[in-house]
Amino acid sequence: ERQNKLIRPSHYITMDDIIREGNPTLRGVAERVALPLSNVDILLGEKMIQFLRNSQDPVMAEKLELRAGVGLAAPQLDISKRIIALLVPSEPKFDEEGNEIPSKEDYALNTVMYNARIISHSVEEAAIATGEGCLSVDREVPGYVVRHARVTIEYYDKNSEKKKIRLKGFHSMVPQHEIDHTDGIMFYDHIDPENPWKMREGMQIID
Ligand SMILES: O=CN(O)C[C@@H](CC1CCCC1)C(=O)N1NCCC[C@H]1C(=O)Nc1ccccn1
Numbered sequence: 001e002r003q004n005k006l007i008r009p010s011h012y013i014t015m016d017d018i019i020r021e022g023n024p025t026l027r028g029v030a031e032r033v034a035l036p037l038s039n040v041d042i043l044l045g046e047k048m049i050q051f052l053r054n055s056q057d058p059v060m061a062e063k064l065e066l067r068a069g070v071g072l073a074a075p076q077l078d079i080s081k082r083i084i085a086l087l088v089p090s091e092p093k094f095d096e097e098g099n100e101i102p103s104k105e106d107y108a109l110n111t112v113m114y115n116a117r118i119i120s121h122s123v124e125e126a127a128i129a130t131g132e133g134c135l136s137v138d139r140e141v142p143g144y145v146v147r148h149a150r151v152t153i154e155y156y157d158k159n160s161e162k163k164k165i166r167l168k169g170f171h172s173m174v175p176q177h178e179i180d181h182t183d184g185i186m187f188y189d190h191i192d193p194e195n196p197w198k199m200r201e202g203m204q205i206i207d
């Protein structure tokens with residue numbers, strides 16, 4: 001079946017494996033995965049994070065013709081399971097002379113989350129200044145994608161251990177976008193159709 005094809009050792013996930021708008025799987029509610037995790041679900045998570053690494057590597061992205069991604073959800077691979085991968089580079093920090101300070105961590109988020117769910121969130125809302133895109137959406141959909149400004153996420157890691165993480169800013173936007181995919185929600189569902197760039201009371205804009 002599909003997952004077996006994707007987890008073959010010789011297989012790299014490419015854009016051909018990513019389903020696009022119109023495929024009903026993108027609008028389904030994905031199933032929680034069984035715990036402790038099965039090998040096939042662990043292997044799929046590894047392939048998903050490898051895709052993100054390849055997509056952010058200029059050589060591999062060119063070779064495999066990948067669009068750069070910071071997140072991926074299993075439903076985008078036509079697998080209706082609550083598995084998401086996150087690979088968010090750390091923002092570069094600069095000193096007063098404007099030199100980049102090498103950060104100890106290359107990534108602010110570098111993980112596969114199983115059965116992730118938002119267990120609490122701020123009343124305050126936020127949106128990425130430039131809007132959002134999606135590897136499953138081959139068109140621009142302009143507008144503020146209004147999300148929670150801060151979230152607390154509970155998930156299981158690849159060792160089947162329960163984790164809890166609090167996130168804010170851009171780092172919180174990526175898991176919210178991915179968890180939405182496991183609930184059949186697309187980013188443009190959060191854009192105000194009347195006035196896509198409407199500033200809502202107290203909404204934070206993330207650069
Ligand atoms: O479900 C998962 N997806 O659809 C991949 C999406 C996920 C992100 C969209 C907004 C929050 C999560 C993705 O990564 N993109 N969307 C389309 C093309 C660009 C790319 C992107 O935003 N790249 C990026 C952003 C900031 C810094 C570096 N790279």
Ligand code: NI
Pocket residue numbers: 133134135136177181
């Ligand atoms: Ni997406």
